[in-house]
Amino acid sequence: ILNVEQSPQSLHVQEGDSTNFTCSFPSSNFYALHWYRWETAKSPEALFVMTLNGDEKKKGRISATLNTKEGYSYLYIKGSQPEDSATYLCAFQGSARQLTFGSGTQLTVLP
């Protein structure tokens, strides 16, 4: 059983604050690390796919880093907005195609 852990489980921040959360995953048989954004009553939406150690990806105010040697990834949100409120899921992809998801970080941005 693969262990993919996310922390914190939930987070409340004020509008305008910057925030970050962590995903830890196995450091062996690494293929890719995915971040998804999941709003209530919708399907998960892909944010980033990272494959190389040291990868950094950015989309607007959201960015992510990857360390495959130590098995962690950080997701950063700069200047959080209420519309950023969602659950952020990371998923580890090993040598096979299937994804193993973490339990998610539930972000609430208060106006």
Next chain:
Amino acid sequence: DAGVIQSPRHEVTEMGQEVTLRCKPISGHNSLFWYRQTMMRGLELLIYFNNNVPIDDSGMPEDRFSAKMPNASFSTLKIQPSEPRDSAVYFCASSPADRVYEQYFGPGTRLTVT
């Protein structure tokens, strides 16, 4: 592109009944995944197909669950007989052969077994 299509979006059934969930992957995608999302276990993979062939069904909870992919554009997940603990949101996702990293999720089917 219409994206991954799932039906029905909501299903309410009584314990013991057969339930069939349907998925149409994005055209041209050759891998299809069934996931189940519950409060207790989060999002977990049930089974995935590559070129219509089941590759890994180790996530299927028990024999009451079965999945088929008769062709590249259609898959079903069947629960027979259903039980209240099967209540969950079931997602289907597909990915293309040339971008193996990407999975596109459908809207999900919310199943309630009473």
